[in-house]
Amino acid sequence: MSITVRLPTTLQTSGQDSLTITEPVENIAELVRVLRRQLPGFPAQWDDSMLNFSVNDEVVLHRAEERVLASGDVVEIILALSGGTPVPRSAC
Amino acid sequence: MLPYGLVTIEDRVARLLTELPPNPQFPTQGATLFVDLARRQVRQAYTPRRIIETFLAGRGANMFYLYRLLDESLDPIDPSVPLIFGSGVLTGIVPSAARGNATSWSPESGVLMDSNAGDYFPSFLKMNGIDHLVIYGRADAWTVLWLGDGQVEFRDATPYLGLDNIDMRDRIATDLGGTWTRDLAMANITRAGENQVLTSAIMAGPKACYARGGPGAKMGSLKMKAIVVQGQTHDFETAQPYKQYNKEIATKLLNTSVVKNALRTMGTPFLYRPSRVLGAMGTKNNQETTWTDRLDAENITPYRPGMAGCFRCPVNCRPLNQLNDDQADRYGRGDGPEYVTLGKFGPNVGIDQVEPVIRLNNICNDLGLDTASTGSAIAWAMELYQRGIVSKSDTGGLELTWGDAELVERLLFAMSHREGFGNVLADSTRAIERGHYPTEARKYCMAVKGLMQSDPHDARILKAFALGLAVSTRGMDHLRNRVTLEINARINDDPGFKAKLYGGPVSAQPNNYETKERAVRVCENIYGVGDAVGMCRFTTKLFNSPSLPGLEEFSSQIANVTGLEFDADVLDRIGLNIMGVERLINHRLGVRRSDDTLPDRWFDEEITVGAYKTEKIDRQEFDAMLSRFYAISGLSDEGVPAEAWRQELELVLSGPA
Ligand code: SF4
Numbered sequence: 001m002s003i004t005v006r007l008p009t010t011l012q013t014s015g016q017d018s019l020t021i022t023e024p025v026e027n028i029a030e031l032v033r034v035l036r037r038q039l040p041g042f043p044a045q046w047d048d049s050m051l052n053f054s055v056n057d058e059v060v061l062h063r064a065e066e067r068v069l070a071s072g073d074v075v076e077i078i079l080a081l082s083g084g085t086p087v088p089r090s091a092c
Numbered sequence: 093m094l095p096y097g098l099v100t101i102e103d104r105v106a107r108l109l110t111e112l113p114p115n116p117q118f119p120t121q122g123a124t125l126f127v128d129l130a131r132r133q134v135r136q137a138y139t140p141r142r143i144i145e146t147f148l149a150g151r152g153a154n155m156f157y158l159y160r161l162l163d164e165s166l167d168p169i170d171p172s173v174p175l176i177f178g179s180g181v182l183t184g185i186v187p188s189a190a191r192g193n194a195t196s197w198s199p200e201s202g203v204l205m206d207s208n209a210g211d212y213f214p215s216f217l218k219m220n221g222i223d224h225l226v227i228y229g230r231a232d233a234w235t236v237l238w239l240g241d242g243q244v245e246f247r248d249a250t251p252y253l254g255l256d257n258i259d260m261r262d263r264i265a266t267d268l269g270g271t272w273t274r275d276l277a278m279a280n281i282t283r284a285g286e287n288q289v290l291t292s293a294i295m296a297g298p299k300a301c302y303a304r305g306g307p308g309a310k311m312g313s314l315k316m317k318a319i320v321v322q323g324q325t326h327d328f329e330t331a332q333p334y335k336q337y338n339k340e341i342a343t344k345l346l347n348t349s350v351v352k353n354a355l356r357t358m359g360t361p362f363l364y365r366p367s368r369v370l371g372a373m374g375t376k377n378n379q380e381t382t383w384t385d386r387l388d389a390e391n392i393t394p395y396r397p398g399m400a401g402c403f404r405c406p407v408n409c410r411p412l413n414q415l416n417d418d419q420a421d422r423y424g425r426g427d428g429p430e431y432v433t434l435g436k437f438g439p440n441v442g443i444d445q446v447e448p449v450i451r452l453n454n455i456c457n458d459l460g461l462d463t464a465s466t467g468s469a470i471a472w473a474m475e476l477y478q479r480g481i482v483s484k485s486d487t488g489g490l491e492l493t494w495g496d497a498e499l500v501e502r503l504l505f506a507m508s509h510r511e512g513f514g515n516v517l518a519d520s521t522r523a524i525e526r527g528h529y530p531t532e533a534r535k536y537c538m539a540v541k542g543l544m545q546s547d548p549h550d551a552r553i554l555k556a557f558a559l560g561l562a563v564s565t566r567g568m569d570h571l572r573n574r575v576t577l578e579i580n581a582r583i584n585d586d587p588g589f590k591a592k593l594y595g596g597p598v599s600a601q602p603n604n605y606e607t608k609e610r611a612v613r614v615c616e617n618i619y620g621v622g623d624a625v626g627m628c629r630f631t632t633k634l635f636n637s638p639s640l641p642g643l644e645e646f647s648s649q650i651a652n653v654t655g656l657e658f659d660a661d662v663l664d665r666i667g668l669n670i671m672g673v674e675r676l677i678n679h680r681l682g683v684r685r686s687d688d689t690l691p692d693r694w695f696d697e698e699i700t701v702g703a704y705k706t707e708k709i710d711r712q713e714f715d716a717m718l719s720r721f722y723a724i725s726g727l728s729d730e731g732v733p734a735e736a737w738r739q740e741l742e743l744v745l746s747g748p749a
Contacts, residue, residue, distance in 0.1 A: 010353045044349075048349040049580060049583060049638075052581050052582075053581070054369050057702070058702055059369050059371075059702070061370075061579065061584060062581055062584040062602060064582070064584075064585055078365060078366050079353070079365070079366070080366060080579060080580045080582075
């Protein structure tokens, strides 16, 4: 399993503009759980509802967490509008 | 009401003045000055309490003055059609409430003109005791209106004629001995305004401007070169202490992550990337919808020496730029670009490098051109040329080739001077009516109600965006009602949270037509109130974030500042009223349901890239969505307030019998 995650500047804290996830992840919900652990700054921005995902250059604007991922996918984290109040969510 | 066409503007003003109170109606209320440029007369009164209670100030009360003084039998540039400036109830008092509106009958679109600007001018007006300026009559000679120390002077503008923004600001500061941001603010036109270029702005700072609908042309028609406000900044005497709550508002602003991580660091250009990756970036006059990553905000960073901001706004969202160290290069540095300019002078005209976009931005700021309408007018002409509808014989030999930045630069100067093909571009959406283009050109004009689209986002995918652009009272403009949070998956995927934001369920699917009218209605109300209090759109709840200051915060601070009580529901109703009176004005100007529509291209042509490939606007679905929007907005089938509400509004607007 290898998923490339491209990072926005707000998450490039260690100077890298992307990272590779090798843990098995089936969908974006699982990817989020991995990123929470591996990517400093991600939890705060995610909880602030500031981030969107695109998968292989296609933005996912709803049912994002269900979006299935496959090895070789390139996921981009995109700064979305909004942020400031944690969106009251149960998942992730 | 007086019959239109039979009485003069002087009669109308005289009649109105008999109804207006001579004293402030609440602490901090500024006066309304009626300025007759032809007679060099100034009269003063205050906006009545019933108007404040129905529309507040700023954009809201501006509509009252326009409704009462407009004679629709005239032409928009007739000097008897007033140009009205208004600052909000909280302008200059609350952090990020730095804004004011300029209102009239648009010479560009032919419908309502209502344009919003920040920087320092609206706050300085308010601090000098003026909430509204109602200006009419053509001056005998070009005039600078000078305001300060409670005085109004009509000064000779001859020495400033022909000056564009950079020189104008230098000369005024030198001649009057003031310092910008400290004791001097100005709203001025450039050569484009003098020449009544329909995309000309009234500049309110190095970049900030009243841009949309041709305010510069309107001001030029009155022979008024500038309004200068001189005086020290100061605090206000308010009904109750307000500074502690200001601190809370400022904290809220600065803690909002979109402010912290994007607006304060990159400014609005960060929006380019989400639109382009979505496949919704208007490209080559919206023939295409995605463009290069070379224009992503990160690529502007090396040219950004710092950020600037408006009066007492802690956000400082305005990126400055520096292209080189050559002091002789007039356009080597400046203020901007914003996302709109990036889109309009990047993908929309086929330019794929950051440097020329920045340079064109700096030129537009100097020439006093609305980058939205100007970039769109050029893109429209380029597509007409591409299709052979316009040829070299029409353009004076110019080849209107996509991506030719040098050509675009030449066109900007030609527009500003109304020279050659620039004269055609200077007529913007009116180019067909004025005989420059054949009628088949209309099919490719990306405008609604005569106004080119404000921002580069192609709204074929997000149906709430599309509805907003169609129903916006000033024409095709996202700043009136955009449900921006539709582009946020986390909010879309949380139905409970989304329903709470919009007062009821709104479909999670961005490309679904169902229930989107609800979100547009809520946004239009809150943004209308934002304009009436003077709050910046970027920092108003729902535009960039669900957690920025909204009706609750406005309500608390209006009470502290003015002593007037408006709860959130009343404010929401005021937002609706503002839309209502704007629709009444537009109806008098001939606007009907059929004008609440979108460019043909969005109905007829599909998006060809990205996750939403094949998306377009379905005419029947759109029409049904529009009907639902009218129904929840209390509008008739023709898009004006339904009978009972119309009578209510007319009673308030018409004043004592
Ligand atoms: S957020 Fe930006 S544009 Fe708005 S008032 Fe503040 S500095 Fe001005």
